[in-house]
Amino acid sequence: MKIEVKLTTTNDAYIIKNMYPLFLHDLSGHYGLIEGHMPNKHGIYEDSHAYKTLQDQYDVQNIWWEKQHCLYPYLILVDDNPAGFALIATPPHCAPGVDFFVHDFFLLQPYRGNGIAEFAAKLVFEQFRGNWELYTNPSDKNLIGQKFWRKTVSNYTDGHFEESVGPTHDGNKMIFRFSN
Template structure:
């Protein structure tokens, strides 16, 4: 199984756009969110996925600052990772890279794809990293994934604490430093 992580071009952004509703559907279980009256996972009156995608375009409007990555397995799209740098990080003075979103399609989970993707991702960008996730029992699978993956990818050199996100409430915050670029 060949896992690759590649920066997504503007021409290929439709691939991430295609997977994004699946990601939001998965998150609806964790965050206990419902669709709006149009069947879109948004809190406002976004009517179509095309409208939702226009908001999402910011990831391709700031090259060198925002990094949308496609995760592929044997050359097929398997997920995505969205990495932000300051000023789009929670703590711009202390964090170089913020893993804003990380998603794998369900049939690739539990196969080692996630760890391989994370290793490649952080290998591309040395510095101080942060990621946040829901700290509740509804998110136990993701919490276990991040603990196991970060232990393996950082030799256990990461921190974990509960923090408060201004818009989303309590979060489990992971931080680590990756010093070696590939």
């Protein structure tokens, strides 16, 4: 099985955009009936009711391809097929002291549970050197995600990382920090 990560361009941005609603739907299972994690009145997983179609949502995501050298949208490929994505942000889209932030990370259901996500995350981490940060939901509904990130970051750093739970720009989160 060949696993790779590919930095996307505007020419293949649509692939990540096609998977993004699946990612948001997946996240809703980790948060339950919390505002912001439910579809709006048009059936779109976005806070604003201004988004009536998936095209509206696509347009909002264009920032990932408009800010080269600042935002990095990676496609995860398995045997040359789209399997997920990783959206990596750099300053000014990070907390102070953070060089690289895992904004979103997603793997489609058929590819889960066999090491692909961990391998892909490590490939992404290897793209850049510096101080990394990522968040995940600290609730009991997300034990699988917490376990995944704890294991992945621990394996990648040989156990040299910080884990905490606390406030972030996106609410209370489990926070992982490490340097490579």
